[in-house]
Amino acid sequence: MPNFKLHTPFPAAGDQPKAIEGLIAGLKKGYAHQTLLGATGTGKTYTAANVIAANDKPTLVLAHNKTLAAQLAQEYKEFFPKNAVHYFVSYYDYYQPEAYIAHSDTYIEKEAQINAEIDRLRHAATQALLTRKDVIIVASVSAIYGLGSPEEYEKVHVKLARGAEENRSALIRKFVGIYFERTNADLNPGEIRAVGNAIELMPVNERAIYRVTFDGSVIARIECLDPISRAKTGEVETLFVFPAKHFVSNEEERTRALEDIRRELDEQVEKFKREEKLLEAERIKRRTLHDIALIRELGYTTGIENYSRHFDGRAPGEPPHTLLSYFPHKKDGSADFLTIIDESHVTVPQIGGMFAGDRSRKDTLIEHGFRLPSARDNRPLTFDEFATRVGQVIYTSATPSTYERQHSVAPEGQIVEQIIRPTGLVDPELVVRPIVETGAFRGQVADFIEESEIVIKRGGRALATTLTKQMAEDLSEFLRERKIKAEYLHSDIKTIDRIQILTDFRKGEFDILVGVNLLREGLDLPEVELVGILDADKEGFLRSETSLIQTIGRAARNVLGRVILYADVMTGSLERAIGETNRRRDIQLAYNKEHNITPATIRKEIRDIAASMRTEHQRTVEDMLTLDAQLYKEDPKSFIADKRQQMADAVEALDFETAAVIRDEIYVLEGKADPKERGKKGRRKR
Numbered sequence: 001m002p003n004f005k006l007h008t009p010f011p012a013a014g015d016q017p018k019a020i021e022g023l024i025a026g027l028k029k030g031y032a033h034q035t036l037l038g039a040t041g042t043g044k045t046y047t048a049a050n051v052i053a054a055n056d057k058p059t060l061v062l063a064h065n066k067t068l069a070a071q072l073a074q075e076y077k078e079f080f081p082k083n084a085v086h087y088f089v090s091y092y093d094y095y096q097p098e099a100y101i102a103h104s105d106t107y108i109e110k111e112a113q114i115n116a117e118i119d120r121l122r123h124a125a126t127q128a129l130l131t132r133k134d135v136i137i138v139a140s141v142s143a144i145y146g147l148g149s150p151e152e153y154e155k156v157h158v159k160l161a162r163g164a165e166e167n168r169s170a171l172i173r174k175f176v177g178i179y180f181e182r183t184n185a186d187l188n189p190g191e192i193r194a195v196g197n198a199i200e201l202m203p204v205n206e207r208a209i210y211r212v213t214f215d216g217s218v219i220a221r222i223e224c225l226d227p228i229s230r231a232k233t234g235e236v237e238t239l240f241v242f243p244a245k246h247f248v249s250n251e252e253e254r255t256r257a258l259e260d261i262r263r264e265l266d267e268q269v270e271k272f273k274r275e276e277k278l279l280e281a282e283r284i285k286r287r288t289l290h291d292i293a294l295i296r297e298l299g300y301t302t303g304i305e306n307y308s309r310h311f312d313g314r315a316p317g318e319p320p321h322t323l324l325s326y327f328p329h330k331k332d333g334s335a336d337f338l339t340i341i342d343e344s345h346v347t348v349p350q351i352g353g354m355f356a357g358d359r360s361r362k363d364t365l366i367e368h369g370f371r372l373p374s375a376r377d378n379r380p381l382t383f384d385e386f387a388t389r390v391g392q393v394i395y396t397s398a399t400p401s402t403y404e405r406q407h408s409v410a411p412e413g414q415i416v417e418q419i420i421r422p423t424g425l426v427d428p429e430l431v432v433r434p435i436v437e438t439g440a441f442r443g444q445v446a447d448f449i450e451e452s453e454i455v456i457k458r459g460g461r462a463l464a465t466t467l468t469k470q471m472a473e474d475l476s477e478f479l480r481e482r483k484i485k486a487e488y489l490h491s492d493i494k495t496i497d498r499i500q501i502l503t504d505f506r507k508g509e510f511d512i513l514v515g516v517n518l519l520r521e522g523l524d525l526p527e528v529e530l531v532g533i534l535d536a537d538k539e540g541f542l543r544s545e546t547s548l549i550q551t552i553g554r555a556a557r558n559v560l561g562r563v564i565l566y567a568d569v570m571t572g573s574l575e576r577a578i579g580e581t582n583r584r585r586d587i588q589l590a591y592n593k594e595h596n597i598t599p600a601t602i603r604k605e606i607r608d609i610a611a612s613m614r615t616e617h618q619r620t621v622e623d624m625l626t627l628d629a630q631l632y633k634e635d636p637k638s639f640i641a642d643k644r645q646q647m648a649d650a651v652e653a654l655d656f657e658t659a660a661v662i663r664d665e666i667y668v669l670e671g672k673a674d675p676k677e678r679g680k681k682g683r684r685k686r
Contacts, residue, residue: 013422033413040553086125146320148246190244280369335391344395428561460529537567548577
């Protein structure tokens, strides 16, 4: 029986059947590289889903940013509702890597804000790979960063079974040994607490509490509880609990690793002394001995990943374990999974660029005594290492780069074109207008506003792309001052908040979205009728041929799609982008005429793809607000008073989870908190 069960809400159409057939044939022929050259809106993800189902192997889908990865993960979940589709991206909302600036003698300590929900999703992804065969992981390039040994991660899990003999105190020690933290308060992922003759724990990969009840020295039952209401949702016979952290080791290997670390420390101290670097020698000695003490006593220390080479038993220079290590491999060590690189013209260079920057920073830290030389091996893969660790690869892009084109040639590969859209939609009409105010023309901003107002009146949406973040913020503020509902989107906005903004945009909560580089590849916004590319003649990365074609594609999912390029000079990039768009448009129009097709706007259900990344607490507060909306409207003052009494009663009953939910509902209703606050200071300037 096949592992993957593809849900097909519609039959393949347009160029899709030909592309699906070609790619599947290529996989069977053993092609290492294939490129799906698909115009925007032709359904490349659906084509890829059909190929995954036919290939029937675990699949890694790589995207170049978290927002696109989240959108792809949601789409694949819809195509494979009965299979394991997971989202794996960096779990940092904010990340400042450890660094040293020699010329100013400034040491910058690592600073990170970890998003617990994304950390949970990362654990869910790795655990699925170790326990199932029907797995699709949609990941950012964090997939090529060190992650810890999958063998150790799998080996040290705890198995619980009803009827098994187990000492309660010993079991708690087992969980502490795999980095669970004991608590007497509310449970979070990776925490455990003792309650009477039972222990309760929350695994790192799901939002659920498991209560293990003992009858003497025997596990009597394993119940699953809702983390908010604590209502029983079921019982299980067996429960496998994986470590709370990816970097794990058993006691024997830990002892060996600490001996290796101490040996390397002695060598580095002697080296510094020979070079008469006494400050560096003392610095590395103090830091490393402190870390050794913590690892010996607690099994973990901040920055333990810098010692990963010792724990893994790797030789100097040997690449680290990454997410790729968790995928299945054949007996000869070769990859036994499919890799799809989405928007490959951006993602491939991104993969290749990670190693050099990391190495430069680590070299400086090592040279000045902040890290041991082995820290160099806590790193991302080089591009060559990545290439040898993936098997067959399919690149998808509307604008494939030189790399994909050179590798996707016979006899090792092929390029498959997908230009005709199933809906009959053609590439958008292009209009070129000047930037500056001339005569009756009032300039690009005034013209874009005028054109947008026409679109908004008929229920459409508009996008504007600028060259800088500040320009995006200023333009969105300028639009709001003119009573136009607008928001901006750029890389400073948190991952989950970006996704929420896009969902709100599709729902019509605002009409114009202003962005920089995040409005290019892969974003599926069929409500967009107008795209304005400001300063389109400013030749460079954001206004290259590839960037222009990708941005033009944002208007290709709507039958009324139109793009205005504001330019005073026709650059080479503009000419090539316009030429390629018109070439595809001519092919599409001819196909529609031949087959008597009337184009139709893509109709796509608006799903909140950020919902799966919000905490259970947040979702419960939002549900309560919806349920109580009418009662609050009838008598706000009495309703709030009643809620405060309910909160007090919950506290008196020691039901702090319910009390916290009611508290946050009151905050929102009293205007002290925004239910959709996106956490970006200064985003909404009023």
